[in-house]
Amino acid sequence: MSDCIFCAIVDGDIPGRIVHETEHTLAFLDANPLAPGHTLVVPKEHHARLDEVPADAAADLFAAVNDLVPRVEAAVDADATNVGINNGPAAGQEVDHVHVHIVPRFEGDGGSP
Numbered sequence: 001m002s003d004c005i006f007c008a009i010v011d012g013d014i015p016g017r018i019v020h021e022t023e024h025t026l027a028f029l030d031a032n033p034l035a036p037g038h039t040l041v042v043p044k045e046h047h048a049r050l051d052e053v054p055a056d057a058a059a060d061l062f063a064a065v066n067d068l069v070p071r072v073e074a075a076v077d078a079d080a081t082n083v084g085i086n087n088g089p090a091a092g093q094e095v096d097h098v099h100v101h102i103v104p105r106f107e108g109d110g111g112s113p
């Protein structure tokens with residue numbers, strides 16, 4: 001089993017609530033969601049930082065994010081989303097496998113993620 005929790009989800013070694021999959025990308029629900037529908041989108045290959053992701057995998061990653069944002073919003077009837085990456089520990093990255101957060105937002109929910 002991998003010592004990276006997201007690699008373990010990609011490899012099927014631990015369960016993930018998977019919502020989308022492409023050649024290079026997997027999306028699954030966050031285990032501790034900031035809002036209902038909080039989704040994480042990851043390259044299947046392990047890279048710690050965004051600039052380490054090969055161009056084809058990065059293009060696939062962001063195409064998947066683009067596909068997912070309206071689907072996530074529709075799934076939880078959100079008004080908007082925060083889409084972001086904590087890129088490095090000093091930026092708040094706790095899992096050192098690149099991941100894009102899609103956090104649904106609701107009118108009047110008051111506060112940033």
Ligand code: 5GP
Pocket residue numbers: 005016017028029030031032033040085086092093094095096
């Ligand atoms: P970071 O702070 O690294 O940008 O965000 C890591 C995210 O991964 C957090 O939102 C956290 O809730 C989520 N997370 C941590 N461990 C797991 C896990 O085992 N499964 C899933 N689905 N999400 C996780």
Ligand code: ZN
Pocket residue numbers: 004005006007008045046047096097
């Ligand atoms: Zn990993």
